[in-house]
Amino acid sequence: MQFTKSFKLQLKELKTITITSILIGFLASFLAISLKRITEHYEAILFFKANSNSVFYFLFPLIGLTIIYFLRKYLFKNKENKGIKEIFESISSSSKKLPLYKIPSHFINGLLTVIFGGSTGIEVSTVVASATIGSVAQQKSGFLNQYKTEFICAGVAAGITALFCSPIAGILFALEVISRKVTKIFLITTIISVTVASSLLFLLDEPALFPISVTTWHLYAIPYFILLGVLAGANSVLLTKSVLFFKNQFSKIENAFYKIAIATLLLGMTISFFPTLYGDSYHGIKEIIAHPNTSFTITFFISIIGILILKPLLTSVTLASGGDGGVFAPSIVIGGFLGLFVATFVNTVFNANVIPINFIIIGMAALLSASIHAPFTALFLVCGITNDYTLFFPILMVCLVSKYTAKWIYPFTVYSYSLKAVKS
Template sequence: MKITSRRKYTFTKTGKLLIASIVVALFAALLAVSLKHVTEKYEELFYIRSKINKLYLVIFPIIGLSMIYVLRQYIFKNKANKGITEVFDSTETGKNLPSYKIPSHFVNGLLTVIFGGSTGIEVSTVVSTAAIGSLAQEKEKIFRQHKKELICAGVTAGITALFNTPLAGLLFAYEVICRKPSKLFFYTNIPAAAVAWTFVLVLGEPPLFAMKIQGWHLYALPYFALLGVLAGLHSVYLTRCVIFCKAQFAKFTSQHHKILLGAVIISALLLLLPQLYGDGYHAIKLNILTANKAVLSVPLVVTLLGVLVFKPLATSITLSAGGDGGVFAPAIFIGAFLGLFTALVLNTVFHIGVIPLNFMLIGMGAMLSASIHAPYTALFLACGLVNDYTLFVPVLIACLIAKYTAKAVCPYTVYTFKSKV
């Protein structure tokens, strides 16, 4: 009788856990898609206004950072958003992610990007969807010991919905958030990925980037490896830039001074390079159209080098001054332009004959892999960005080389760095 009762209890518990993960996934997917579309809409509108009148590039950053400060001060319990480290704290300790983290990251992520903050909504989505999972486990005593699985289910669904790729969502939760999964991880997260993917398929969500991949050649393998090494090294620059700027801004005793200085620097960088506005996906889409026909001229070299040097700085200042986000979108952005620049140099100086468009996509995956130390997440996400797996092998090679290059130089990421302060 005892054995039968125990089996019945286990069956009931796992059944409820499955239902909970599906419900969490539905809410997480809805939140992710909503945030994506609202952000895209207003970022485009505000960016167009700033192209017409440069004055907007001066006032938008201070408006965005000020609004985030006011909301945090008077609505969101005067507690700063700490990004993915909040999720780590919840999965590794007994702390729960408070429910207000759902609207706070949603709204603050939106405000940061649409007003020109040089980051993306991915980390905001991760934390808010993780908070949905954390909230779910609080509602049933039977779920308390499976908080990590439900938090990961929310994250899996959120990333799946953002990029239309369930494997990237599942692997991100596995490689970055969970790291030491239990048997129930897959039991809860595979259905979560499936539900979120079904959700975006029903909505007819298109790939983020429209790219026609032309195939690749074996002779280009060494150059894919080279791009992986370059991405790994550049990711270290991004990581250390973010950590350095956060440490310097933490010395400010006045939040107003922090916001003012941050806004001034961001505005100056946007006036210099408007491509740095928001998540920068608009600039990637524009360059996708001309990549294979681009000629390496002095103005183009200056622009590309400017983007590669100043994007990490713009991202770092955005996050340090109170913006909500992370290095997810910046890594994709930097990777695209690093890949384009590498291909154009190889073709113009060394007459190699590689395909710049391919290098843009491979660069996205390699830079993301190096920045978050998650090569398989980056692999499937990069292919999912265009819904084409033709470059699966080149992206895999570049992602692995990029991660281990970055790790050899700098063993931590922005998300895993432990401050001594």
């Protein structure tokens, strides 16, 4: 009799977990797809407007950051968005919750940051908002409280799946970055949520972010792939240290409008010379995929070096001045341009005859892997956004090289740094 009651209770709990996971998967993926589509639409409109008159390169960041400041002050409880660190704080403490207002806060602020030229992306905004959906759902039933981490991971996994059309990347990101451990409930909740997210992607016919057709890769390119991995690891440290440095320096400025003014000037002046740096810069990646460079000229050299150095700095300024976002999009963009740079350089100087498009794709994965210390997430994420697995093995190899190069140079990411790390 006691066994029967226990079995029925377990079935009831499993049913509740399943239904909750389905709801989380649908809400998180719907949020992610909505934010992605709205951002793409309005970013394209405003970027076109800014290209017609460079004054808007200054005006748009000023408008975006100012609106975000007032929204945060008067609508979102005057609390700073800390990005993924908010998730870690919630998971590490039973008393800390991700409050409901984090969903509109990150959705709206992430949207405004990118469409008005802030040099970051909506990925981290989506991750935190999706995690909040999982956190709020978990709070609705008493026995679900013990599975807070699992339901947060379910929301995160569904959000990443919807953004990048890769359910495996969604699960791996939740595992490698958020949970860092596997439980039976983790597998149940994340698999259900990403299945729902994948179904929604199918129903909405959501396209890959960078649909690319890769035909082959060559063994003789392996040394150059390794070189790309080492350079990606080093460049990711520039991105990480830039974010930490500027956040630390801007925190010393008490007047929020001074922060906004400084960021506006830096963003406006830089984007005027390098329009590719506007917003998430995915338009720049689409351009080099469509027309990869074949000659190593002075103009090409200056343009690429400018992007590789300035994108980390502008991302850091955007985040330090109150913009909402993270290092996902900047890592993908910087990695893509770094890959093109390496391919063009070795083809010109060493007559290597490597395929530039392969290096662009591998570079995106390598720099993301190094920036977040999650090589398997980067591997499946980039395969998902290109909808091609031809480069699976070279991407895996380079992601591991870039991660351990970055860890050797500097052991922290923007997610794991401490105050001591910032000062070092």
